[in-house]
Amino acid sequence: MIRALLLAILIGLAWPPDARAQVAADATPLHFESASEERRFHRMVAELRCVMCQNQSLADSNAQIAHDLRREVLELMRQGMDDAAIKSHLVARYGAFVLYRPQVGPATWLLWFGPLLLLGAGGVVIWRVVASRRPDRPLPPDDTETW
């Protein structure tokens, strides 16, 4: 009882003040026909973003729109759509934002390869610093240098 209360308070605190989606009051649990369907469903909703809450997956969110989208995903699965088709069905309506793992494309190249680029640049800098410190050339015979 106390745990439920604490959980409710935590959820309340985590909720952004300007959230305008209705919080689910009539949570009707989804029923799965098989364990494999359930596994596939959970994999799908973990890869989709709740469009309302921005930092939660569809699986984690308690917003009403997340309930509706979960129900939609299950329904599309039962219509025989494959995972890619379900994702593009949602992207057509909500934009690429719904995907937790963005597609590789011109708009997301920096996102995908930026870290690699930074790592490479850092590597080059370190290599140059190390190379410049290596006494690979004999010291000039000028002994006025003090180091």
Place this chain on the structure above:
Amino acid sequence: MSAPGSRSARARWLPLIVFGAILSLLAAGVWLSRDPDRNALPSPLIGKLAPAFVLPVLGEPERLVSGDDLRGAPYLLNVWGSWCPGCREEHAVIEAFARTQRLPVIGFNWKDEPEDATRWLAQFGNPYALVLADYDGRAAIDWGIYGAPETFLVDGDGIIVWKHVGPMTDAVVRDQLLRQLDRLDIR
């Protein structure tokens, strides 16, 4: 062989260059976050045909209206619910706009109990030419609706030409909606 002077000069400028780069990144971040609607998602439906739907009219569950029934004349679709504080906030703006009668404002009552919605309209006034009721939220998904209020402008060919997420304000009407209407030559 490079002169030792040029290397040390470069080394001296490097921290300043890095600092400048970080500063410009920060400035870009601040600049990008100046927009109060920055959390609004761009709709991929803009420029596309409004999704097909068949929905009952609020208070008249047996009277069904489809997207095709609305085709042929431009309309403003305003998504609202009695549970939504932002809708209450924008209500006066919607009413003022509806009074200009430039185009009909259609209400999209989203995931609401019909009694609550009817009472809300009775209490605050009903600016809508027609209120469609999406009780289970199925049609809303096709429209890419994710929060309320949201407002769509649909032209006479049934194309979604503009969308606003969040409460409509006088500034949004003046700077965005009216400009769109002028552009479409809707008098």
